Amino acid sequence: MSVNSLVDQYAVFGDPIQHSKSPRIHTLFAEQTQQPLVYTAQRVPASDFTVAVSDFFAHGGKGLNCTVPLKELAWNYAEHLSARATLAKAVNTLKIMPDGSIYGDNTDGVGLLNDLKHNHIQIAASRILVLGAGGATRGIVAPLLAQNPQQLVIANRTASKAIGLVQEFRSTVIAACSLAALSGRQFDLIINATSASLSDDLPELPENLLATGGSCYDLAYATQATSFVRWGIAQQAVKSLDGLGMLVEQAAEAFYVWRGVHPDTSTVINLLNAERFNKS
Numbered sequence: 544m545s546v547n548s549l550v551d552q553y554a555v556f557g558d559p560i561q562h563s564k565s566p567r568i569h570t571l572f573a574e575q576t577q578q579p580l581v582y583t584a585q586r587v588p589a590s591d592f593t594v595a596v597s598d599f600f601a602h603g604g605k606g607l608n609c610t611v612p613l614k615e616l617a618w619n620y621a622e623h624l625s626a627r628a629t630l631a632k633a634v635n636t637l638k639i640m641p642d643g644s645i646y647g648d649n650t651d652g653v654g655l656l657n658d659l660k661h662n663h664i665q666i667a668a669s670r671i672l673v674l675g676a677g678g679a680t681r682g683i684v685a686p687l688l689a690q691n692p693q694q695l696v697i698a699n700r701t702a703s704k705a706i707g708l709v710q711e712f713r714s715t716v717i718a719a720c721s722l723a724a725l726s727g728r729q730f731d732l733i734i735n736a737t738s739a740s741l742s743d744d745l746p747e748l749p750e751n752l753l754a755t756g757g758s759c760y761d762l763a764y765a766t767q768a769t770s771f772v773r774w775g776i777a778q779q780a781v782k783s784l785d786g787l788g789m790l791v792e793q794a795a796e797a798f799y800v801w802r803g804v805h806p807d808t809s810t811v812i813n814l815l816n817a818e819r820f821n822k823s
């Protein structure tokens with residue numbers, strides 16, 4: 544890889560990476576804040592991760608985003624971790640420090656919180672359900688807990704995985720269960736953190752799970768409404784959103800980690816929404 548040393552280089556690594564919106568988002572941020580930088584996307588399978596990251600930084604790269612399936616590997620790779628990355632056991636943002644060491648952070652949780660805030664969806668004192676117990680859930684549990692929900696239930700198809708995850712967080716408001724055990728319960732906010740939407744699938748959910756006035760949020764996003772967003776609309780959710788806003792918000796936090804400047808996210812979210820709306 545050849546890295547032009549005149550302009551600071553950033554990239555996103557992942558597999559698949561073809562449809563990543565991160566280069567577009569960071570290029571918009573760079574234009575908006577007048578930061579001279581280049582941001583590219585590179586397909587990096589898990590087996591090539593260490594070599595690819597070492598090569599990128601050895602050739603002058605300044606910062607990396609890591610996405611599926613590389614976040615746990617990035618967590619292992621980083622020499623220093625932010626408190627939120629330590630808790631998440633996953634890293635989506637790597638940065639080279641002035642002494643050459645590699646710092647790892649996780650901006651996914653704060654990205655979700657910021658997007659929920661922009662959409663006026665309240666967490667404090669609410670009953671929150673998170674579907675799924677994989678890497679995506681791991682990144683958002685601690686930030687959600689920090690907002691003092693009334694309850695935070697992690698429900699997973701494989702209940703044992705949810706139980707194991709919940710045991711890592713010492714809190715009286717968090718609990719784990721199977722999807723079937725949700726029957727008869729109600730929540731004010733249901734967050735889909737399963738990978739089901741990626742294959743236009745939906746976790747099996749009981750009737751009347753969403754309380755009147757409640758909202759739904761899918762961490763995944765697509766050009767069209769995801770299966771979970773459609774489910775939320777069918778449940779008469781006040782808001783049924785996908786993760787495009789979170790994607791832009793986590794990118795803005797990563798941009799801040801690297802450049803020390805907070806870009807304006809609303810203009811970028813509005814632009815990307817308008818673009819996909821025009822395509823559909």
Ligand code: ATR
Pocket residue numbers: 674675676677678679680699700701704736737738739744745746747
């Ligand atoms: P990620 O890093 O995106 O979270 P992951 O760690 O592979 O990916 O986790 C995927 C999550 O989605 C898991 O909780 C998985 O449930 P299982 O632990 O039972 O496998 C969940 N998941 C994926 N497809 C699903 C489906 N069709 N219905 C319900 N849950 C599903």
